[in-house]
Amino acid sequence: MRAGVLVFPGSNCDRDLAVALERATGARPALIWHKETSLPEGLDLVAIPGGFSFGDHLRCGAIAARSPVMRAVVDFAAAGGHVLGICNGFQILIEAGLLPGALMRNAGLKFVCRRVPLRVETTESAFTRRYHQGERVEFPVAHHDGNYVAGPELRAALEGEGRIAFRYLDNPNGSAGDIAGVLSRNRRILGLMPHPERAVDPAIGGTDGARLFSGLVEALGSETLERA
Amino acid sequence: MGARMKARVEVTLKAGVLDPQGEAIRHALGSLGFDGVEDVRVGKVIELELEMQDRNKARAELERMCEKLLANTVIEDYRVEFL
Known part of the structure; x- marks a missing residue:
């Protein structure tokens, strides 16, 4: 699996995400600056890191979503590419129209920074295939605007299509339906507020996030071989 | 010479x-003694100067x-007016 990590002014989880991907793939992912108009050849995964891209001006992720590299990511996704957006990356994916709903200020108005328990709601994706349905995992969250907004229709669609990937067991931000992460209709785009890349080393609090990355390698590694 | 117009969104x-x-904000107003504030909604105002003639x-x-x-x-409405 060849992975690339986008870097915007204000990204601050890009290095952690690159380390998590490198541990899973054995190769250093490409770091891709936001002004690039195309992605490196042969990429299997685009990962969009957390942070405060463009200072969160206008709305979190709004400016980054209109950057040149995101036009290339929209094309990549339309061609069936896998895209992972974590925290600010999730906000960017929503602002770019690649995932539905909206992310608003946390209901408690406070920046929430702690480890939260989650339930894995579906194993039917390259991101979640190595977890068990209903499994409890712990990832850290660190955000001010993670309150997922979805009307009744969207929520019913997400439920019906099994596109809720993770749910909070103890909702930290007011998200509708305790939704922590959602999949696109083709199940190849995942956006989530919690940080799996901060849970890949026992020395810094757990390894529950590691299987998200090894699952991607398992799924996309083989896909690359089939294509070759 | 294009005319300059100002708009507010x-x-x-x-x-x-x-x-x-x-x-x-509603809670804070209440604690300052402003009673009877039933609802408070926060929005944004964006002012733009445009080099355009046709409104x-x-x-x-x-x-x-x-x-x-x-x-x-998805969550916001907008309104455009000229100044």
């Missing part, structure tokens, strides 16, 4: 979308700006 949360910031064209252009960037139409 107001971006507000759609009815029915919970506004946690508005709620916090109708400018309005159409501003609406496109709102749809593409200035507002998140």
Whole structure:
């Protein structure tokens, strides 16, 4: 699996995400600056890191979503590419129209920074295939605007299509339906507020996030071989 | 010489979308003794200067700006006015 990590002014989880991907793939992912108009050849995964891209001006992720590299990511996704957006990356994916709903200020108005328990709601994706349905995992969250907004229709669609990937067991931000992460209709785009890349080393609090990355390698590694 | 016109875009949360910031302000107003504040909604005002002559064209252009960037139409409404 060849992975690339986008870097915007204000990204601050890009290095952690690159380390998590490198541990899973054995190769250093490409770091891709936001002004690039195309992605490196042969990429299997685009990962969009957390942070405060463009200072969160206008709305979190709004400016980054209109950057040149995101036009290339929209094309990549339309061609069936896998895209992972974590925290600010999730906000960017929503602002770019690649995932539905909206992310608003946390209901408690406070920046929430702690480890939260989650339930894995579906194993039917390259991101979640190595977890068990209903499994409890712990990832850290660190955000001010993670309150997922979805009307009744969207929520019913997400439920019906099994596109809720993770749910909070103890909702930290007011998200509708305790939704922590959602999949696109083709199940190849995942956006989530919690940080799996901060849970890949026992020395810094757990390894529950590691299987998200090894699952991607398992799924996309083989896909690359089939294509070759 | 193109004429310069000023426009103001107001971006507000759609009815029915919970506004946690508005709620916090309502509580603070209450604690300052301002009674009877039933609801507070927080929005944004964006002022733009445009090098354009035709107001109708400018309005159409501003609406496109709102749809593409200035507002998140999933949760926000916008209103364009000229100053």
